[in-house]
Amino acid sequence: MSVFFQLAVTCFLALAVCAGAVSYFRTVRAARPPVGVFNGRDIFVIMGFVLALPYVYLALPGGVLPVVLALVFAGGLSVGYQPLIGNGRLRWALIAALIASVYVSHTAFGEAAPPYWVANSCVVVLVVISATNLNVQGGMRLSNVAWFLLALTVYDAFFAWVVPLTEELAEAVQGYPYAPAAGLRVGDDLGAVVGMGDLLAYALFTTCAYKAYGKVGLRVGLVLVTVFGAVAPVVVLKVITEMLGHEPALIPAQVVFGPAAFLGYRYLRRRGPERRMADVLLPRDRAAAPLATAG
Known part of the structure; x- marks a missing residue:
């Protein structure tokens, strides 16, 4: 029963952030920061940020960490x-209400209760949708994402199995509100949690993929996220548990999804060059195009 619960929750969250991010992309134009075109050098900058952030979190006193996370979310x-x-x-009133709902539900029901996880998950999903569009509409290309995810695969594997930094960070946020993860817990037996970084990757x-190759890219992306982002990590964890006789401490989802996403990028690349933001029109832009041409 727990495996089916994990699969249901993981699939729902993975597809929810993808659907939300693509819907935002199709209907809203985020303000683009004046930083020029996103290129390969930015991958090293982002990777450096990803490497440094866990150490910053772990260096903070326990009571300060949730405050910092709340400010990041806001x-x-x-x-x-x-x-x-x-x-x-x-x-800001709506944002304050969302942030407060996480704190109130954590205080009233505890960190293992469904109301807390529902509230925290809503905030995390909305932040991921926002961060995704700020990057994609800011110029990030599918090639950039593919290489970044491949690098993230190595990073997650190293800090999960060689240096247990990921596990230490998970333990550091326990007992506090504003976990950098989404999921659901019901009682002591049912629980499924997906890291914020994994949701952002999906x-x-x-x-x-949708920006670069339209509906074909969207279908490839959703299939890869469902199979290798949501289902495969849960199945692999179950298989390893059966083989070892005990559940391993951590199986990073990116170890499965990162290589699959890179191969998906290579497959899509055969269709030709990626579309740019200038090639993607909002529905209202398409409606206005004939009028503008006629004028």
């Missing part, structure tokens, strides 16, 4: 949803 929500909610006071790849 900042991501504010920037990403400014095009949707132009009124600053209303936007959303980035799917949204970039």
